[in-house]
Amino acid sequence: MYDNILVPTDGSECANAAVDHALTLADRFDATLHALYVVDVRATHHSAPELGMERVRESLEAQGREATGDVAAQARERGVNTVEAVEEGTPEDVIEEYVDTHDVDVVVMGTHGRTGLDRFLLGSVTERVVRTADVPVLTVSGAKSE
Numbered sequence: 454m455y456d457n458i459l460v461p462t463d464g465s466e467c468a469n470a471a472v473d474h475a476l477t478l479a480d481r482f483d484a485t486l487h488a489l490y491v492v493d494v495r496a497t498h499h500s501a502p503e504l505g506m507e508r509v510r511e512s513l514e515a516q517g518r519e520a521t522g523d524v525a526a527q528a529r530e531r532g533v534n535t536v537e538a539v540e541e542g543t544p545e546d547v548i549e550e551y552v553d554t555h556d557v558d559v560v561v562m563g564t565h566g567r568t569g570l571d572r573f574l575l576g577s578v579t580e581r582v583v584r585t586a587d588v589p590v591l592t593v594s595g596a597k598s599e
């Protein structure tokens with residue numbers, strides 16, 4: 454049923470909860486797990502313009518390699534196949550493009566991310582992907598009360 458599972462991660466705790474769930478699914482369905490981090494240069498540049506685009510890009514890329522590498526390490530431990538991807542752009546757009554170009558069957562993502570404002574039901578990236586993706590989107594809450 455599922456051959457390719459996509460878990461977009463921003464390295465946050467809530468995304469890690471989604472990674473856990475995605476690993477279980479991938480294991481159960483013998484699917485390939487794709488870990489995708491999107492380098493959102495413009496959003497970060499906007500909040501810290503003094504850093505300069507190039508430095509922001511480099512630091513986000515490093516963060517992305519760490520986050521996706523971490524998923525891959527956990528997958529290896531469980532014998533799950535993984536693909537690591539770090540791409541630049543607007544997260545929801547890159548995620549949807551990735552779904553289309555990599556035959557993704559299901560997306561597993563956190564309800565929240567690095568911002569994690571509880572007064573919103575869903576973070577903005579997840580909300581947009583849920584609304585517009587052509588495949589099912591499984592949202593995982595990283596709430597500590599769970």
Ligand code: ATP
Nearest residue numbers: 461462491562563565566567568569576577578579
């Ligand atoms: P907001 O960004 O709207 O202020 P937030 O950070 O709490 O709020 P989202 O950014 O929507 O919420 O994060 C929800 C989920 O979306 C994360 O758990 C992760 O799965 C995914 N996600 C968010 N940003 C990225 C990114 N840059 N690259 C890959 N996945 C991401």
Ligand code: MN
Nearest residue numbers: 566567568576
């Ligand atoms: Mn976010």
